[in-house]
Amino acid sequence: MTSSLRACEAPTDGPVRTCVGCRRKDAREALVRLVVDRAPLDGTLRVVVDERRSLPGRGAWVHPDPRCYELADKRRAVGRALRITSAVEHVWQDNAGRA
Numbered sequence: 001m002t003s004s005l006r007a008c009e010a011p012t013d014g015p016v017r018t019c020v021g022c023r024r025k026d027a028r029e030a031l032v033r034l035v036v037d038r039a040p041l042d043g044t045l046r047v048v049v050d051e052r053r054s055l056p057g058r059g060a061w062v063h064p065d066p067r068c069y070e071l072a073d074k075r076r077a078v079g080r081a082l083r084i085t086s087a088v089e090h091v092w093q094d095n096a097g098r099a
């Protein structure tokens with residue numbers, strides 16, 4: 001997983017977002033965007049990775065780093081950032097790990 005090394009570098013010029021895990025600001029390109037998606041069949045809310053960073057609605061940004069996922073998970077920061085209070089499937093961990 002080489003992407004975690006890149007995520008630790010200093011922010012570059014351009015759009016900057018704050019990681020919901022470590023709370024550090026970083027270049028938009030260095031972060032993964034997470035959005036809430038409602039399952040079409042049963043309406044279950046789940047958090048998914050917005051790979052194109054183009055889905056509508058509120059997004060949460062996190063480094064593609066397991067430590068940031070863990071921090072975000074502990075603080076329930078993703079749910080707060082996305083304004084969801086109910087439990088969600090954390091499919092985003094799997095998706096982002098593969099990205």
Ligand SMILES: [Zn+2]
Nearest residue numbers: 019022063068
């Ligand atoms: Zn982070």
